[in-house]
Amino acid sequence: MQSSLPHLQSTFTTDCVIFGFHEGELKVLLIERNEYPFKGWWALPGFFVEHNETIDDAVKRILYEHTGLRGIYMEQLYAFGDLKRHPQGRIITVAYYALLRLDDLKDRLEPITDYARQAIWHPLNDLPELAFDHRHIIDKSILKVRRKISYSPIAFELLPEKFTLTQLQQLYEAIWARKLDKRNFRKKMLNYNILKELPEFQRGVSYRAARLYKLDKRKYAKVFQNELTFSK
Numbered sequence: 141m142q143s144s145l146p147h148l149q150s151t152f153t154t155d156c157v158i159f160g161f162h163e164g165e166l167k168v169l170l171i172e173r174n175e176y177p178f179k180g181w182w183a184l185p186g187f188f189v190e191h192n193e194t195i196d197d198a199v200k201r202i203l204y205e206h207t208g209l210r211g212i213y214m215e216q217l218y219a220f221g222d223l224k225r226h227p228q229g230r231i232i233t234v235a236y237y238a239l240l241r242l243d244d245l246k247d248r249l250e251p252i253t254d255y256a257r258q259a260i261w262h263p264l265n266d267l268p269e270l271a272f273d274h275r276h277i278i279d280k281s282i283l284k285v286r287r288k289i290s291y292s293p294i295a296f297e298l299l300p301e302k303f304t305l306t307q308l309q310q311l312y313e314a315i316w317a318r319k320l321d322k323r324n325f326r327k328k329m330l331n332y333n334i335l336k337e338l339p340e341f342q343r344g345v346s347y348r349a350a351r352l353y354k355l356d357k358r359k360y361a362k363v364f365q366n367e368l369t370f371s372k
Contacts, residue, residue, distance in 0.1 A: 149191065150191075151188065151231060152188070152189055152231060152232045152233060152234065153186055153187060153188050153189060153231060153232075153233040153234075154186060154187070154189055154195055154198050154199045154202060154233060154234045154235070154236065155184040155185070155186030155233050155234075155235045155236070155274065155277055156169075156184060156185045156186060156199060156202065156203045156206075156214065156235075156236055156237075156238070157184060157217065157235060157236070157237040157238075157277060157278055157281040158185070158203070158207075158209075158212075158237070158238050158239075158240060159237065159238070159239045159240070159264075159281075159282075159285065159298065160239075160240050160241070160242035160245070160261055160298065161239075161241075161242060161298035161299065161311055161314060162242040162243070162261070164310040164314065165263045165264070165265075165314060166263070166264045166265075166282075166298075166311075166314040166315060167242065167261040167262060167263055167264060168184075168261070168262055168264055168267065168278055169185065169207060169249070169259060169260075169261055169262075170182045170183060170184065170185075170259070170260060170261075170262050170267075170268075170270070171183055171184070171185050171206050171207065171251065171256035171257075171258065171259045172256060172257040172258050172259075172260075173255070173256065173257070173271060174254055174255055174256055174257045175255055177226075177227045177228070177271070178271035178272065181269070181270065181271040182262070182267075182268045182269075182270055182271070183270055183271035183272065183274050184235075184270075184274045184277060184278070185202060185203050185206035185207055185256070185259065186202060186206075186233065186274075187202045187205075187206070187255065195216075195234050199214055199234075199236045200212075200214075204252060205251065205252045205253040205255070205256075206251050206252075206253065206255065206256045206259060207249045207250075207251060207256075207259040208249050208250045208251065208252055208259070209245075209249065212238050212240065213238060214236040214237065214238040215236060215237060215238070216234065216235075216236050217235040217236055217237045217277075217280065217281055217284055218234075218235055218277075218280055218284075219232055219233070219234050219235075220232065220233050220234075220235060220273060220276070220277060220280075221233075222273060225272055225273045226272060233277075235277050235280070235281065237281045237284065237285070239285070239294055239295075239297040239298050240297070240298070241297070241298060241299065241300060242261065242298075243300055248260050264278075264282065264314075265317070282315070285315060286315055286316060289312070289315060293355060293357060293360045295311055295312065295315060296355045298311055299311060301354060302338060302340065302352040302353070302354055303352065303353060303354075304342060304350040304351065304352060304353070305325075305326050305329065305350070305351075305353065306350060308329065308353075309322065309325050309326070312325070332363055333356075333359060333363065334355065334356055334359045334360045334363055335353045335354070335355060335356065336353060336354045336355070336356045337351065337353055338351065338352045338353060338354060340352045
């Protein structure tokens, strides 16, 4: 006999932390909210999940509506459920994060919905005051990225397909928020034998053009049984 249990409704949101890297800076994509609460504040692209959609489908829809971006692979990060994180009551949010090449994107993206006035990239080290607990979500996200780049090639998702060793070092420094010894970084990275040296150099620069490299993903997968580190 089938029990007649009441139908339960859930109310929760999803938020998107999108990282980009440009000119030595790690950046986060933020929207300017056009609705209360926190109207006029900067925030992560995020909104309520509809009752007839999965969380994965919702995060794709919301990111597109708020920024115009689509077809982006995002990984689920964490569920945030502090009692006072939302002024309208206890609303849990499931956060996702992604890393994009900023060279292929505009500085300012066009929202599809009136919910957001604009979507702009902001330097991670100079963020404005954010709505809700979105600064906490970003902090949690960057910690995840810092851990993951030691055993996964996700950092290279932020670089052009062809890059210099200087660009690579600047990226790791931006993610780890600390300076790395240039000689030590290059020696270790080249000794890992995961970079493919190209017969090409930078173009259109006023200084001495540097050699370009590409990541060899197959060698990366073989090498990094252990964590990558440049601490010594």
